[in-house]
Amino acid sequence: MQTETLVYIILAGITALFIAGFQYKFNKKSMSKLNMLFLFLRFLTVFSVLLLLINPKLEQITLSTIKPNLVLAVDNSSSIKYLNQDANSKSLVEKLKNNKDLNTKFNIETYTFGDRLKASDSTTFAENQTNIEDAFSQLSQIYKQSISPTILISDGNQTYGNNYEFDYTSYKQPIYPVILGDTIKHTDLKIQQLNVNKYAYLKNQFPVETILVYNGSTSVNSRFVVINGNTVVYSETINFTKQNNSKVLNFNLPANTVGVHAYKALLEPLGNEKNTINNFKNFAIEVIDQKTKIALVSDVIHPDLGAIKKSIESNEQRSVFILNSNEILNQIKDFQLVILYQPNNKFNKLYEVLNSENKNKFTIIGTKTDLNFLNKINKTFTHEITGQTENYQAELNKNYAPFIVDDIDFESFPPLNSNYGTTSFTVPVETILDKTIHGISKKEPLLATFETVGRREAVLFGENIWQWRAQSYLNNKSFHAFDNFIGKLIQYTASNKQKSRLNLEYVSFYNGNTNVIIKAEFFDKNYVFDTRETLNITVKNKDSNETKKFPLILNNTNYQVDLSSLPASDYEFTVSASKENISKSGNFKILEYNVEQQFLNADVTKLEQLASNSQGKSFFINNTETLVESLLNDSRFATIQKRHKNSLPLIDWKYLLIIIALCLSLEWFLRKYNGLI
Template identity: 65%
Template sequence: MNTETILYIILSGILALLLAGFQYIIKLKSITKLSLLFLILRFLTLFSVLLLLINPKFDQVSVSIEKPHLIIAIDNSNSIRYLNQQEKVKNLVQEITENESIKRKFDLDFYTFGEEFKNTDSLTFLENQTNIDNVFDQLGQIYKQTISPTLLITDGNQTYGNDYEFSISKYNQMVYPVILGDTVTYTDLKIQQLNVNKYAFLKNQFPIEAILVYNGTETINSKFIVTKGNITVFSQNVSFNNLNNSKILSFTLPALKTGVGTYKATLLPIDNEKNKINNSKDFAVEVMDQKTKIALVSSILHPDLGAFKKSIEHNEQRSVLILNPEEAIKQIDDFQLLILYQPNGAFRLLIETLDKVGKNKLMVIGPNTDLNFLNRISKNYQFEISGQYEYYQADLNNNFSPFLVEDISFETLPPLKSYYGSIEFKTPYETILDKTINNIPTDEPLLATMESNHVREVLLLGENIWQWRAQSYLNYKSFNEFDDFVGKIIQYLASNTQRNRLNLEYETFYDGNTGVILKAQFFDKNYQFDSRESISIVVKDNISEEIKTFPFVLKNNNYEVDLSNLRPSEYSFTVKTAHENLSTSGSFRILEYNVEQQFLNANVAKLQRLAARSEGRSYFIDEANNLVNDLLNDNRFLPIQKSHKNSLPLIDWKYLLSIIVFSLSAEWFLRKYNGLI
């Protein structure tokens, strides 16, 4: 409270006393006990009212003790089970949890990591992947402003994600790795990596690259073979020593039959090799009997052309050839569909030919498009010509039905440059993306599909889609999301099959180490997405004849089922709807491979470097007592006393109002009782 406020309070007291004295002392010309009591009551009333007018503020200080957090992040992947360390981990967690000294000094926070990062101390050791980098990324956001030493209980072997040894630079906490697993180095042969294209084309050769690694000191000989069923399709003798401890084999295999072909690569183990699981790996290749050829036709140069070509050719069963209109007309029969980029008068003969032969097309409209020309030649739409241009962002239409569209955060993508004005459609159309300006809808399509007389057309009303591909990479660290989106548009145009009310999205084979996710969309008779249906899948193991039924769950305007718990095998399935008599069938294969079983030892060196970079210290699991003692004796982790100052205005003090009411009521009652009123 400042000096000025104190002065006002003193003056208020004097003024209240003078006013009360004037009424009950000077005015009455005599002093009695009753008049003194009236004076006191009137003084309390006036002084309280004046205090409320001044409304002084009082500082309230509260003191609290904040303990540092002790983060216990536990590797929950099945490599811990494979290394037979799960009981030691559980015992360590129990010891920390029951240690009273630790609990007095720290607030304990437990997390597990593997494929996912979770706030829990429930341990299963069943997760099929390990991402340690994600641990530091998540914890760095949660404990940004606190002192939080981190126990990282792991074998240090990461199967995907960025290198966690370098991501520690973004994590401002001390890390204490607790190292799990055997540190003894064993002689070992393994297939480090197999690089195989997912698709191949009939009667072609598909390439394979195998990276083989040897861990040992002696010179050894082995043999690398690839089998398909009981037939050996490739073999090569290999030798290793302590200097030449890795080899890269590159070879090709013939694609003789359409469908999914399953192969097994094996590096024959040496005598007394401890881990033989990493000596073999299954892989599969889907053989296609044709390749979709697409013409990208343009009379101008633009970065969009390269973006379209790269996105479409991301799927190796598709090829794109960039042509001008004159070249495209001569080769029109060689292509399944055409992309017409910002057409002008030079496209007249090409568009007339496409309409005549009934080929599907993707039309890209931008500032270099001749809208007058399109209005004259198009039978499906007419443009309002204003001569002005605007930048539009995209908003996904969740009710789009012809095919499944994943939301790749369209609202975060850069705006496309498009003409300013409306478009009038003369044929039924469906909108994939709507135009928005500053998140305000315009009720105009940015990307739309239409179908007339079994001929399909997609209309993109904007240029600079290359910026979408670049931004998608920044968002997801990969081009895959954007390329898959473009791929679905191309797939829609490359096929003239009728729409189904029940659509499925799945792969023909899955790596044993990846999630097996099937997605479905169900539409009502008006082809509007229907979220009320119950959908189930009946899965049959073609080898064991075992049959299981799973429900689909509704997720982000899709129905989805996770079959990742199925063991590696060949499966056939039927998807059914509960209320409508609709069903569809298919098959897939899960390949046998567990990346968590490829490791023999803990990655001691990396975990020790991790501890040094974060100013922590590493421990082996059997040194848990030293870890606890070091944490308790480390003066860097002391409780912090924090004071919180809260300024409270007097007007919020309810008792002052009670004093005013009481003093006024008492004065009135006494005056009434004594006949002064």
């Protein structure tokens, strides 16, 4: 308390005594016991009021002791069980948690981890992934401001994530790894890695890359084979030595039929191998037929035909067949898109077939087009007939919505020769390029697309597009920009995908070490995402015929379900809406693979390095006697005593108000009782 405040308190006491004496002592020859009591009560009242006005601050000092934390981080992955260390792990955890000396010195807190950290002491050793670095990252947020030595009970084998040996540094605590597993190096062959694309095109070959590793001291021979069903589709004899202990194989496999094809890559095990699970890997490939066949129909000879064919076929997955209006009639179903180049009355039968088949088409109109016939046969637009022609240049419409169109400097392209006159559309139309004459926009489409009754169409009002391709080459020293533009237009018009209120997102097969996530989007009748619907998925195992039903959970912009708990097999499923009669079905395959069973030994080197880098100490599971002693005797983990000093204003002390009220009440009561008021 400050000296100035102390002086004020003394003065307040003198003042209170003076006021009380003046009221009960002044002009009185003698003091009765009752007057002395009245004087004392009045003194207390006045002194208390003056103390409230002065409001001195009282200092309160409290002492507290803070024990350091002892964090037990237990590996809960299936590799612990596979290495037969689950019982040892549980026994050690119980031993540490029940140790009286440790409980006296530390606050013991237990966590388990697999793919993520959990605050729990329940271990199942069933998690299929291990991320030790992520566990340290999470612990660093929890124990950022405290002393928390950490016992890591693990085999040290991490299946994904950053290298914990060096990326643990955000966790500023000593780490004591307890190493689970066999440290003896056994002779072992394994497929370290296998790389393959998910998709392949029909009648092509897809590449496969595999990395084979040998751990051993003698020379050995083995055979690497790839099996599809019961057929060996690839085989190669492999030789390993102590020095030459790895091989990288690159080979191609044929994609002969459409669909998902499962393969098994096998490195034939040696006779004395302890772990043969890591000798094989399952993989799959989905063969798709995306070869787009396009008919370019024309009854006139024009250089545009060759330019269009070259441009479209720059994509190897597209092929163009130039036919006349009669040749195509018997093979119309073979084509995903029909390009009608300058149609005339000979196209009459073709238009009838196209309309009956509801085929997508791309119409190119030029000076040789029969506009009378086109206006009569076509129901989506009419072109004014003036008998005159005009050269139109192109201006890109930057607001075109159906797909992204890059500006390839259209304004530098030569003008297209076209019929003069306006065009009237009877359906909503999206304009890609507008007509311009001498830089003045006509606000009329030169190239446009539209959709009607589930069919997509495009129309180009001009010929000599071959000059555009040539000019694009002069501008860029490549045909790529122009061919890419035509490719996007063809991709759009060749697709007949219609809007659906229920859309699914999934892949045809999932590796056994990845999450099996199926996503869905559900739209209302205005095609606005609907969050009110309840979606369910029914999954059937094709091998066992077992059926399970799961709800899909709303997740921001979609619904999704995690089916990672399903065993490896072939499945068919149906996603259905509960409030409306809308559903969609599909198939997928889960490949058998457990990355946790690929390990034969504990990763002793990394765990020992981790202990050294973090200023801890490593122990083997069969030699943990000195672990407790090391923790108890380490001076870094001493209990901390903290002294807290609080400054409390007297006005916050409620008992002083009680004293004032009590003194005033007692004085009034005694005076009233004795007839003094």
